[in-house]
Amino acid sequence: MAAVTLLVALSGCTTLAGDPTIRPGLNVGRGQVDAELQVAPPGPRDGADPAEIVRGFVHSQAGSGGDFVTSREFLTGEALRTWSAETRTLVFRGALQVTDVEEPTPTPPPEGATEDTADDTAEDGPTESAEDAPTRPPLEAGDRVLSLSVMAWAEVDRLGHYRELPGTQQVTTEVVLARSAGQWRIRYLDPQFGRWLNTADFERLYDPYAVHYVSTGERVLMPDIRYVPTDRVATRLALLQLGETPDYLLGAVRHDIPVAAQLNVGAVPVLDGVATVDLKGEGIGSDPTARENLWAQFFATLTQVRGVDRVQITLEGNPLEIAGVEDVRSLGDLRFTQQTTSARATALVRQGNSIGTPNLRARFDDVVREPTTAPRSEQRFPWIDEEWRNLALSPSGVELAGTSADALSRWRRGTRYEAPRFATDLGRVCYDRHDVLWAGGIGVQVPRERLFAFNAAASPADPLRSAARPVAVSWLTDRRVLGCHVSPQGSRIALITDAGADTAPQLDIGAVVRTTNGLPIAVIGQQSVGARFASVTDAVWLNETLLGVLGRTHPTGSGAETAEDDPDDPDRLQPFLLTVGGRSVALPTLSGATRITSTGGERNLIVVTADEQIMVRVGPQWLPAVDHGSEVMVAGR
Known part of the structure; x- marks a missing residue:
């Protein structure tokens, strides 16, 4: 008997459309059908x-x-x-x-x-x-x-x-x-x-919504994207919130909703903009912090639903109250950090050995111009020899970091500091909002160690406080980290890895576990979101649930000849938008693309090409920026 073909497990834009172009402004949880x-x-x-x-x-x-x-x-x-x-x-x-x-x-079945x-x-x-x-x-x-x-x-x-x-x-x-x-x-x-x-x-x-979990390290919520039928949306989301935590988040999030908790009446009614969650079960809201966390999860998840402005949580009909809060109107009422992202982050450009401030405005004409030199940045970084590649810029914009084979250097106040040798085969480095510098490599002392973190808040001249410290990642022991990219609030990390020089790089997402001072100690996962891709070269976080990705996809299988069908063609790297829920949508193609970044969200995507053109996204097309360069470094990326 020909049976259902088992699907390859895969673990995005925020909406599905007949026209596959993702357009800014369509958000997760865009509402239910009337x-x-x-x-x-x-x-x-x-x-x-x-x-x-x-x-x-x-x-x-x-x-x-x-x-x-x-x-x-x-x-x-x-x-x-x-x-x-x-x-x-x-x-x-x-x-x-x-x-x-x-x-x-x-024929009659055998006896028994x-x-x-x-x-x-x-x-x-x-x-x-x-x-x-x-x-x-x-x-x-x-x-x-x-x-x-x-x-x-x-x-x-x-x-x-x-x-x-x-x-x-x-x-x-x-x-x-x-x-x-x-x-x-x-x-x-x-x-x-x-x-x-x-x-x-x-x-x-179906519509995509986020189910929320509380980070173990700080009072922030980690969204997990689910696709939900458009009927009984509030009830479906409440049941998902009460359900088991995904394996790829276990250890990185708290468990303040007891396993025994369930809906008292089996549904979440919405009346006059208020979604009422009536719970039953032992241990619900047993301590003040757990009660606030439970409230925050349901509030963030249910207020995505169109027509829901407020949430009321009861325990078998009795209000589940928060001390000192009469009416929950925002996550701030529950002492949760609400991340805000500036319209544009600071960016620098590398032109040969010099570091300058780029003009990233699009050129709308086809006039061929001689490359111009970008003015030096306020930090006045020194010339950086070409051997140092894959530069990254700290969140404050005062420090650069880069690698050369097995060495890592940091530049601050005109001085280069080379980190003591901690790993070989170093990959692309990145910073996060906690002032942590991340780097992948093969550990010198313990080869199974593959991911490392530096306390970039400390002076690079202090060898004790700014030393590389391994970050535990159980699923990386036999893989090579080519690049790392941390989400805006620092709760997730996207890792581009391969199994050796002749293997295709893949993209996975992990949840970051931190100490109370913000330093990472482990990455939980792996959450595989890139099964569509034959290989991934670069990525950048655009918000907490959306990435820009540069990669090649697997052949379509349709029999038609497409640009995606030759994974070895260097001109076939294509930019995509990819959600942490696994939905990907292709953006317009670019010849010779090598890197992707953003100064803020999907509207401000930047792609650098092999001939040092800087391409910026203008609506549905890519246009060259005024300046050129081999690398664009955005603060905190």
Whole structure:
């Protein structure tokens, strides 16, 4: 039996659209579909043949409302009892293919066999092994077996985790139909069938939202993106907030919502802009800090929902109050840090050996001009020999850092300080808002150590306070760190790594664990978000849930010749937007792109090319900036 193809696990822009261009201003949690816009597909037609029943069942899943009453009219027997649209959602392009499967004449099952007995005559699915193939009950006289096939590109699991596939992949499953009251109905479905939606219907029926967790190191929230159906959004988000913490955040976030906590009435009503969360369970809000944290999580998560302005939390009908706070109107009322990002961060440009302040305004003409020299920065950094590469600028703009093979240097107040040798094969360095300098490499004393941090608040002349300290990352022991990039609030890190010189670099995200003074001690993860990419060269955080990425994608699998189909072509590096939820959307291509950064958000993206052009994003296009340079260093990146 050809079974459902197991999807490659993947762990983004903030919205899905028929036009794949991400446009600024579309935010996570853009709201639910109006109740009056519900879609009700037709049920099964009397006398419909098996193929029509199967197509009707799949098409009925595009109905809104979430009850799937119409979908169940296509089912009978085991399928009616066990099918759940919540199991997973498969997203596909193109048309659904339905074909008859030639089956041998059914024979009585062996004595003692049950409906769950495996069918040894089944064929493997396109990529699935026979051992992993789901079983099917024995066929009965009159049964019809049909094969369903689509070209899938993404899926969403029952907890809302979105996964892109590495290219479009064929997914195939088989269904068994039988007559019920004279009409064909589906009596068996693969247990993992769930819901199949074409791209347009998925865009209409799902929205991305953030579920929030409290960092262990400081009072900030870590958003985790989930894709949620547009019906009963407040209730769905509350249930996700009450659910288990994702594995890739365990150890980096607190657990102030008890495992026993649940909704008292099974729903979160929204009335006059107030979402009321009535909880029950032992240990809820048992101490003041835990109560504030619980409030902060629900407040941040539920106020994303359109029409929700306030949140009320009760415990079996009694208000769960916060001492000294009559009405929670912001996270600040709960003593949580609210990060603010300036419109533009300080940027410097490297032109040969000199460091200057660039003019990043776009040129709108095609006139060829001689390169101009950028004026020296206020910090008046000294000339930096070309052997020092991959420069990074501290958050305050007073320090530069760079690497040369196995050496790392820092420049401050006109002086170069070389760090004592701590690792070999150093990668691209970065700073974070806590004044920490990060660097990847292979530890000199302990080779399994691959990520290091410097206290950049200390003087580089102080060898004790500014020494490199290893950061524990269990999943990096056999990988090489090529680049590291820390999120704006410092709670996540994007790591570009490979398994050796001849392997493709990949992008993963980890959660940063810090001490109370802000210094990192570990990175928890790994959260794989880049399965679409054959390789990733560079990345930059645009906000706490969105990155700009420079990479190459896997072939589309469509048979069409595209720019993505030659991963070895140096001109095929392409900029993308990628969310921590795994959704990626391509930006306009650029020839010869080598680095990507931003002075603030996706509107201010910058790409540097191999011929030292600085390209800035202007609406849907890239235009050359007034100045040129081989590197653009943005403060705190």
